[in-house]
Amino acid sequence: MDALASPLLLAIGVGAVALATLGLVSRRYQRCPHCRRLVPRAHRGWLRCRTCGRQYHRSVHLGR
Ligand SMILES: [Zn+2]
Numbered sequence: 060m061d062a063l064a065s066p067l068l069l070a071i072g073v074g075a076v077a078l079a080t081l082g083l084v085s086r087r088y089q090r091c092p093h094c095r096r097l098v099p100r101a102h103r104g105w106l107r108c109r110t111c112g113r114q115y116h117r118s119v120h121l122g123r
Pocket residue numbers: 091092093094095096108109110111112113
């Protein structure tokens with residue numbers, strides 16, 4: 060293995076893992092529309108936010 064190729068491959072690997080984790084997190088979690096905390100995704104119906112106690116819907120996406 061080339062001495063320069065190894066850190067590059069490591070960086071690519073770490074980047075791929077970070078991207079996969081981000082994708083998984085955005086699929087399982089969403090932002091509470093009221094307090095902007097990360098909350099479990101409401102796949103159907105409504106869930107209650109544990110932080111502010113208000114209800115949210117799945118239509119509210121991450122980063123909005
Ligand atoms: Zn909330």
